[in-house]
Amino acid sequence: MNEPTLPPAAREAIDAFTGAAGWEQRARLLMQWGERLEPLADSERSDENRVRGCESQVWLIASEHDSRWHFRADSEARLLRGLLAVLLARVDGLDAQALRTVDVAEWFNRLGLGRQLSPSRANGINAVLSRMQALAAR
Amino acid sequence: MNEPTLPPAAREAIDAFTGAAGWEQRARLLMQWGERLEPLADSERSDENRVRGCESQVWLIASEHDSRWHFRADSEARLLRGLLAVLLARVDGLDAQALRTVDVAEWFNRLGLGRQLSPSRANGINAVLSRMQALAAR
Amino acid sequence: MLSSPWRSDFPALAVMEAQGEVYLDSAATAQKPQALISALTGYYTSGAANVHRAQHASAERATRAFEGTRTKLASWLNAAEPTEIIFTRGATEALNLLAYGMEAHIDAGDEIAITALEHHANLLPWQQLAQRRNAHLVVLPLDKAGHIDLEAATQLIGPRTRVLAASQLSNVLGTQQPLHRLLPLAKAQGALTVVDGAQGIVHQRTDVRSLGCDFYVLSSHKLYGPEGVGVLYGRREALARLRHWQFGGEMVQLAEFQHAQFRPAPLGFEAGTPPIAGVIGLGAVLDYLGGLDQAALAAHEHRLHRMLVDGLAMRDGIRLLGRPDCALASFTVEGVHPADLSHLLTEQGVAVRSGTHCAMPLMGRLGVSGAIRASLAFYNDGADLEVFFCALDRALELLR
Amino acid sequence: MLSSPWRSDFPALAVMEAQGEVYLDSAATAQKPQALISALTGYYTSGAANVHRAQHASAERATRAFEGTRTKLASWLNAAEPTEIIFTRGATEALNLLAYGMEAHIDAGDEIAITALEHHANLLPWQQLAQRRNAHLVVLPLDKAGHIDLEAATQLIGPRTRVLAASQLSNVLGTQQPLHRLLPLAKAQGALTVVDGAQGIVHQRTDVRSLGCDFYVLSSHKLYGPEGVGVLYGRREALARLRHWQFGGEMVQLAEFQHAQFRPAPLGFEAGTPPIAGVIGLGAVLDYLGGLDQAALAAHEHRLHRMLVDGLAMRDGIRLLGRPDCALASFTVEGVHPADLSHLLTEQGVAVRSGTHCAMPLMGRLGVSGAIRASLAFYNDGADLEVFFCALDRALELLR
């Protein structure tokens, strides 16, 4: 990971999560971070914006500005919202090329959230990332 | 097994095979016994008379006389012919009821030929017996 | 404290315990007894071979052991003969085999009846069959407790009903279905009856002849056996009505380039090399299970289940789905997303399942988008449930 | 004396040797390395779980290991991505999946091309598909040595050819097929190409992209892995053309009672609980195989094969079927029924296979009713072949 390019939100995530002791504190932090997600309008929680491959419903909206991608995401599940917020902290504002190569596993591991990055569809962070990459590649 | 009811050919088989030492002698005996099968006419080697479930071709013909069943069988494979002869020695002349209950596994074991009684279709002695029982039950 | 005398027969439980894990997801797949592990090791250590094909010694051993499991299953289910047992990859494949095998008997306008609580495996093959044949899929409704509504079933099963496919025990509701009263309704109309015993067989010995079904399916991996093995029981006359489905290997009687004749069941429906070690392993598991004290086992499972249901009932805001008879309990918590709850249970080492449990349409009918399911096996202890409830309380404290 | 440095990796060989058994039937199924036995034991001892469904720790471990094998297979075959790998029960099921999955692309009068040496598994699914769709099954002939006759193929593959399905290595003749020249003939006509690699993959690392096929199938149990697991590689675009076949479990995206949407490959084609331990075990086998010195292994297999072919050629009255390139040799003996010969080889503890080797129509073309096949693996020794030849001589002495 190229340290200097880390967005401020990502640095903040590192500070917060690497200091967390135990699952309860981690869970509380995730729920707090989940609250920071920009809310989606009801109309945006559409089938079109739904990410396939997550057990819980997740919606994702992407927009591009000056070759940099901005994402908004939401879910009904609170801890999943926290995970989405942590993901966005890392990838928001990247260009398509950086998005393609970002190592999400490494990112979550670094935050002590590696176990949350399920290989199954149970939470679907991987599906969200794939969807981001697909949207940015269009 | 009800000793007194054993047909003479069966007693002869016991004498011959229980004395056999080693696979070579057993094989020679089987080939000799195979020669004793009553030959089938070409017309009798028909699809109709073929026993399904044998890897090698086997034909079987049954006839009934005074409620006793008489069988003739043939195969292209010589050792299999021997096995058929040994089977016939045990079952020829039985009535339908006795045929249904005859314990062929025990018979072959007794002759030291248990291993030849394949659970697979490789030689198909079991298939031959089933066919006999089916013919006698008609 | 309720403790399982069979727990130590399952080596994984000690390993999981040492890692702080509690396994309450046996309805998804069960842990395996040492008897299975030994059988697999024994088989692969003493010489593997393909079955039904060769006559050499290792092939004979393998074939004998493989066919031995068929015989054990026939007696386990009280089938009339071993040839009524077909090995498949799992319950799902068995149900697909049936739906394809019966295709020729379904005409436009015919009806296929299932129930509202079927697992996707016993819904989708019939739904797709109905679509292919322009037939109707009729869904029998449930009562409040989660049992098939027999009055409604009496109305809905009619002269056009060709097939009735129903579960013995719901994998979501834990309800035992009134098959002894349901199946005769279908038989009276001349329909074929299919029982999905994937969950049922794990918690009750089943006699397919007294049940009176035409077909019964189960999955080895839920019955403490290996994955990749399923069983399709078919009454001899019912099997004879199935069209061959998969082709190849030893299922053929006579093959020419442009034409072939196939063997009857069971081999005619077992195309290709079967899961030999798995089938042999399942045989060892049946031997193990058969050696246990069935009454003690049932009593233990019953007590565990009571603890589970009572413990959930004691807690505020928990809604049980249906009224489970045995094996498991599914629930939702007011104001709490099931994914959040299962996330925090996972963090505490408790393995339960959350989601739609492969029964999305049932979830729709129950008006929930997902639920948590805790499911039991006879190797579970009272202590497992204590850990579960303690973790549940802490998780809910955080989430509410 | 040629001795295999890998023999001791396969515990069954020592056990069989102690019982006076020599295994020359690896083309039917291979013996298993300790790496597999350890992987199975390890998996079942540390906590089994169903895959893709739950998020608890054991489910995550199982899913990671299961998906790990998919990734290993993708790189083993040089597929573009792991999603191009579908797990099936075996090669046979993979071929059936293809034949059903392509059904919609076959119209009356279309042609499906196979070769005259196909195993039933790569013949019957296509034959039956042709019958269902009123299409023609075109059989590409062989030359004397047992290779596909490319000139004839050029004539027979035409604009109506929709599918070409061919083996990489014949399980009867041991001949490697000229796929690099055959497949382009089909592609030029826009046909889909299917390679049956059940035997081929065992004796040569295959790069599916340089081979240029659309689909490639193999069976784990022939590649030293467990039975009950098969692999279907499909080029991404080719997979997208397949219709869903088996339904249930986790292959569905959205299920309603009357309607469903399915996932794309690979999961959309893996209905029901897969053979989890088997897949994980296959991964361990790939790791084991990948760690061997490939050149040494190929050289050993080549020397063994030479010994086998030369030894047969030296003996009177033996007719080799085709001119085997590697792996095995099938033969008949003048005036001796193959069943008799294999009977007496069995009596002497030698495991070979006799019969039609699931290729009845090929036997017909060769004008034999059956043959003996001796097949090799890298764990075989020169001593195995000595025992074989000695047993062969004694058997023939008795029979002639």
Ligand SMILES: Cc1ncc(COP(=O)(O)O)c(C=O)c1O
């Ligand atoms: C009731 C029921 N039917 C069928 C199945 C499918 O079993 P498998 O995935 O082993 O094929 C399951 C397993 O989840 C089940 O619970």
Ligand SMILES: Cc1ncc(COP(=O)(O)O)c(C=O)c1O
């Ligand atoms: C060339 C070939 N294709 C397909 C198969 C079928 O493999 P399986 O029985 O494992 O499905 C075999 C195995 O005998 C084979 O040799």
